[in-house]
Amino acid sequence: MEKFMERDKRMSGAEAIARFVNDGDSFVFANCLTGMPLGLVHDLIRSGKKGLFLFQQGGIEEVDLLISSGTIDRLAVAYNFRLGGKRVTPPLDRAMKEGRLQVEELTNFTLLAMMKAGAMGYPFLPVLGGMRVTDVIRKQGFLGDRCFAEVKDPFGGPDVLVVKGYRPDFALMHVQRADTAGNGQLWGAMINSKWAALAADRIILSAEEIVDTEVIMSAPHLTIAPAHKVCAVVPSPWGAHPSELAGFYDYDMVFRALYFAGVNDPDAMKAWMDEWIYGVSDRKGYLEHYLRKFGRERLEAIKARPLKSVPADYGFSFAPNWDERGYSENFDMTLDEFIRFMDERGILREG
Amino acid sequence: MGVKYTWDELIVYRAAQEIRDGEIVVIGQGIPMAAGVLARKTHAPNSLIVTEAGMVGIDPFKVPLHIADTSCTRGYSYGCDMFDIFTTVVHRGYVDVAFLGVGQIDKYGNLNSSYIGDPNDYEMRLAGAGGAPEFAGYSQRTVYTLSGGEIVEKLDYFTTPGYVDGGNSRYEAGMPEGSGPSTLITTKGVFKFDRETKEMYLAGLHPGVSLEEVKAQVPWELKVAETLEITELPSEEEVAIIRDFSPELSVGRKLSIELITRRVLNVLSGRNTEA
Structure with a gap:
């Protein structure tokens, strides 16, 4: 198993994607809904990589961006936010109808179980068998029979529904803080982060703050991405914007409204991406553009006030x-x- | 003339040579931990020490009392749990070297750490399997250190798989291809395992030890390398690191107990030379 033992892995998002992502790779976000690695998503889109396969636990804007840019063509998904009723066609619907995207329907639990099995190096993992009556299990998507199976309980109980373990080629992950070696510390809602990060063969990590290893070592229980799995550390203030990140900022409702106003219209979506993704070169450029367009007050308004966790004493x-x-x-x-x-x-x- | 050393210090020094820079190393306590620390302070600063209890990246300044002792280190870089260690680290193949102490070992590097004598009518119950079976089973290399244990023809109880019955039997049993015990370090010398047959053979002697002395401890016709390496001696700096980190290992188990006992008696009688 390839591991990454360098002490300083800091690099730009563009370099990280260029070095560690190949066309056709599978990947997963080691965040879900909150603290999304959107800076890295934009870097990935700008890189022009093609034919990627995403395991998507649950998300708001990143899937539509990755579809609209033609970055992914396969999607195993438990949940993806949709705005609007029957009269609109969001990017996900459109791509499926036009045959640009293959989809495998999973539940939150079964998708995460696939990651957990992969993270542990297990070929499969038992899940909750009552779900076998649903079309999620009965109908096969593009993964075919490489999703669910029934196994005999060797201890004499009823058959057991299992999911196959998966190890995505890489994970994209955003955290509050990391050291230069890539020990990534995350707090708040933990959702899928641990198992998605540990399932992947390598983690491309972005962090709000780079801190000394001494800080990391004073709170080892917060390390969710261990450095030996992290191939790149991308310093990225506001790296999860417009999603929220505990301890740093709220979601940016106004900015999101602007994005969602055009998401179901291909031309408006293209214009948004030209402005916010292709029109800038990195997250710093994105922030500068944001400040020029909206002013500093918008960002100040969503900045976090402290709710300090009482430090654990490891003394x-x-x-x-x-x-x-x-x-x-x-x-x-x-x-x-x-x-x-x-x-x-x-x-x-x-x- | 170099610095004076003890046998246990020599084992620590020799064991440290088994760690290469940038490797992930599983260590419990005792001599292997001293070896890991010596390696990190000398030739392998980017190696990562992992303990079974879920502490990754510890930087100990003294020997931990047990696998979950965090009083030996000012924090660590990744805190997970024992289940995570055996699945996401060991089973996923991240461990380069696991260090294990030996109770009984046979010619294929299998260990017994459970019973001495017939398990149904045993002479002594040992500490038990602990994490040794999975660590030896799934780490790329396993390094054994033996100071109080014994080399036997047949184990009284098969606790931990080395090369099983030799040849490919380890891999046929489902353990990772190419993995297995690499070295056994005793107070007499250094043993390796034949590439094909997987039988243990003598690869080196510590200075001043004769071949006959080693053979007397091995109950089968021991194969011997064509050229035997003589173990290098630690430098003054290396001996100082070991004594600073683990004086109780330097002095050996017997004398260490004597010193502690003397200390206890002094404390009980209210005497303290320091005062």
């Missing part, structure tokens, strides 16, 4: 074996006396 005495005078409390002797003791007892050998 011990941290007393070393030998104190600053070279004295050991356990042995009640100094290091010199200790070496003399070993010599007297005849256990020291000539070097």
Whole structure:
């Protein structure tokens, strides 16, 4: 299993996508609805990569963007937000009708179970068998029989419905903070993050803040993306905008309304993407464009106020074996006396 | 003339050489932990120490008492749990090296850490399997250290798979292709495993140890490498790192207990040389 042990993996989103994403790869978002890695989504779209296969737990705008740009052609999906009734045709509907996109329908739980099985290296995982009466299980999408199966309970119970384990080629993930090695710390709603991140063979991580490893080590329970799986660290303030990120900002309702006003009209969607994705080169450019267009007040209005978690105390005495005078409390002797003791007892050998 | 060292310090030093930079290393406690720390402080600063309890990236300044002891480190980089370790780290194939201490070991590198004697009528119950079976089964390499244990013809109880019955039997049993025990380090020398037969053979001797001394500890006709390596000695700096990190390992189990006992008696009698 390829692992990533460099101490400093910082790079731009464009470089991360160029180096670690191939046409035709499968991928998953290790965020769901909240704190979405939209900066990375825009980088991926700008890269022009094609033929990707997305496992989508649940989302608001990213799937429509990836379809409209022609980035993905396969989608295993549990939930995707839709605006409007029968009279409108959102990008997802249109792409399916035009044959540009194949879809596999899953539930939130079964899709996440696929990730969890993959993360653990298991070929399959039991899910809740009552669902076998639904078309989600009965009707096959493009994954065919590589989704669900029935297995005999070796302990004599009724048959067990299982899902196949999947290991996407990569995950895109946004977190509040990370060190340069890529230990990504996330808090708030945890949804799918752990299992999606651990299922993927590599994680492209964007972070609001880059912090010292010492900060990471003081709160190890917050690390959701362990550095050995992270191939790239993309410093990305406002990297989840217009979705919200606990501790940093709210969702941007006004900006989202502007986007959704045009989402069902291909020309308006193209104009939006030309302006906000193709018209800028990175998240910094996107933010500059935002400030020029709307002013700083809009961003100030959605900035988070603190609700500090009381820090967990990981402390011990941290007393070393030998104190600053070279004295050991356990042995009640100094290091010199200790070496003399070993010599007297005849256990020291000539070097 | 170099610095004076103890046998246990030599094992720690030799075990540290089994870790390469940038590797993920599973360690419990004791001698292997000292080896891991020595490696990180010398030739392998980017190696990552993983413990079974779910602490990844610990940076210990003393030997942990057990696998979940966080008093030995000022934090760690990734806190998960034991289930995560065995699935998302071990089973997914991220572990380069696992270190295990040996109770009994046979010629194919299988271990017993459960019973000495017939399990139905045993002489001694050992600590038990712990994490050893899955670590040895699914890590790319396993390094064994033996200071108090024994090398036997047949295990009293098969706790942990090495190369099983030799040849390809380990892989036929479902363990990852190419994985397996790589080295056994004892107080006498260093053993490796034949590429084809997977039988353990003597690859090196510690300085001052004779071939006969080693053979006397092995109950089968031991195969010996054409050229035996003589274990290099640690430098003054390396010995200092080991003594700073783990004086109780340097001095060995017996004398360590003696020192602690003496300390306890002093405390009980209200004496303290420091005061």
